[in-house]
Amino acid sequence: MSLNVGVIGAGAMGTAISQCIAPNTNKLLLYARRKEICDDINEGHINCEYHPSVKLHENIRAVNDLCDLKDVDVIFLCIPSSVMRQTMVQLNEIVSDKCIFVSTAKGIENKTNKRMSEVIKEETGRSAVVLSGPNIASEMMKNLPSATTIASIKKKDLEIVKSVLSTSKLKVNTNHDVIGTEFCGIIKNILAISQGICKGMGINDNAKFAVFTKSYNETKCIIEKLGGNRSTVDDYCGFGDIITASTLNVSRNHTLGIWYGQGVYLDEQTGVLFEGKNTAIVLKEICDKLNIECLTVNFVYDVIILKKSPKKAFYALWEKL
């Protein structure tokens, strides 16, 4: 049975997910906040700003009014975590009770430190499906093979969302560990920054990957303490995404770490900087509150937030390895 699917956020990820799943859907409505992107997609079948060289699948129609999503069965939320709450307030008034929300946002709410599925539950009363994995948008856009993890406490929702996502090119694993899956996507930002700092400082590979091993095991400990499963970290949402974000220069957080490792401090207002900074502050708060000793979080916090010398911070970490 082909479903009607909505995607909110016509940026890199929203457009790429739309392109991947469009053949599986009856109708795919891609909500673009900006009218000019909406017009580009409908008139030229191209998202000129984010993926200018790829023709969009014929099933994709862009819309500029959230009310157009009132009849869809599933909605993928591909927006920054900072706007999730306000978007859910609006959507709750529009969609049917049966509509399933899928959060792809890898972030935590500023000030409340809540996961996206918690924000969605608070505003709509529904349990969301969360999606996380090593999913580089430009590769998905070209229909290159990828894999991802989806998690939900509801078996039926997982089945439906899996059927919408799965293609010969996109492999989907499912689990019921929403906390672990969401936290993998959050903590991996810290690992990506940490490995970036090491790279920027010119730390040798043996030492860099020793730190990486420690960081990976710390991720399991944090997730377990927060109520998730250690084994979730071994899935695409964990291992796959952590490796991708910590070793490839396409990762914004990795690049941020490289700059800091080289002693380049960015303008405080830079959006890229803010994302990594926010994650470091939130995770430091969480670890301190729960009495979790995490060397990787401390290392990143010391360099990015306290602006300590990367060399001193690295040797403090190394001593405790």
Ligand SMILES: NC(=O)c1ccc[n+]([C@@H]2O[C@H](COP(=O)([O-])OP(=O)(O)OC[C@H]3O[C@@H](n4cnc5c(N)ncnc54)[C@H](O)[C@@H]3O)[C@@H](O)[C@H]2O)c1
């Ligand atoms: N799950 C995954 O594997 C995965 C992979 C990449 C990105 N993501 C997530 O997808 C989200 C988007 O990332 P991206 O790389 O596409 O970023 P992006 O900056 O390319 O796109 C974000 C889009 O959201 C739009 N937007 C901002 N505020 C909005 C609002 N209030 N309503 C509607 N649209 C709004 C922007 O105009 C932009 O088009 C992020 O939360 C990111 O963590 C997830």
